[in-house]
Amino acid sequence: MEWMWTDVFSHPLWAFSTLILGLVVRAQRRGPWDPRACPVELKGKTAIVTGANTGIGKFVALDFARRGARVILACRSEARGSAAMREIRQRSGNEDVHLRLVDTSSLTSVREFADRILKEEKQLHILVNNAGASGLPTQITSDGLEVSFATNHVGPFLLTNLLLDLMKRSAPARIVTVSSANHWRGTVDFSHFRGDNISYGMDTVYNHTKLHNIICTNELARRLQGTGVTANSLHPGVVMTEVMRHYNLLMRFLFNLVGIFFFKSAKEGAVSTIYCAVSEEVEGITGKYFDSDCSLVLPAPLARDPALAVKDFEFCERLTAKL
């Protein structure tokens, strides 16, 4: 019988080697740092996690709750946020977990949220800017901002700045911003903020916003030198969450199919954020960017340009002051 190259696929060795490869890839998704082995306790500490009702944010909030923190879930949906709050309380045994509503795409909502936090909270030790969205359709918000920029960057930028004095009074404190390795494909053009000169291919706009996250976090860290408040950003990995919800069915199907083998679970994807927020290793480290395996790595050259960082930060300050 003639041998065909496709016979390889029906050979038992093919199935076996595929299984072994799959298991090796799965095992490698775990980074060397294990939150469960980190003894840091957060009793008496207060933490805010934005976008904590699902995905990465929910596991970050759960970890903080298990460490005994007072945790504020900053979510935009009362129903989804309440469900997450109940789940986190039940799984952690910590009743000091609370829901406060905020829509990061609306500067009015961000100001109302921050006002309430400043009235209710005496201290704030950890702020995790996690809420974000990819593939949002073209839209200009009521503040006149491009919606992905508003959601992923301008809203979180304003929120962080409104809470800064409280964090300084609570020092040592940490600001952690969940960016993405996609920032490598981002560019800086200040007209993007208003939706001008933007092309909407795939995740193009998202990539720009994630680059601004790192640039402004680095400048914030520089400004916070000596205050005891640190600011770092990170890539969580490619993580099986609801992050693809704004893409078409085919894209979502392919993402989930490939993801079964190669991508992290939401729990695994939360690790680099938890590392930046609580680990002793990161104590005092500021203005840095961490990879999904918790290693300290250099971000893209644009994110390392200090003159651009000053310009970007001042631009965002003027933008949020006016709106």
Ligand SMILES: NC(=O)c1ccc[n+]([C@@H]2O[C@H](COP(=O)([O-])OP(=O)(O)OC[C@H]3O[C@@H](n4cnc5c(N)ncnc54)[C@H](OP(=O)(O)O)[C@@H]3O)[C@@H](O)[C@H]2O)c1
């Ligand atoms: N998953 C990945 O592969 C990946 C890779 C790199 C970076 N990231 C980043 O990781 C972060 C978390 O994403 P995820 O993967 O966990 O995605 P996810 O499952 O879609 O969770 C995103 C969270 O952000 C919230 N959110 C979105 N827009 C918001 C708004 N305008 N106001 C308030 N909350 C809002 C969502 O709330 P609703 O449920 O109410 O929409 C949800 O809680 C994001 O910043 C994302 O860019 C993810």
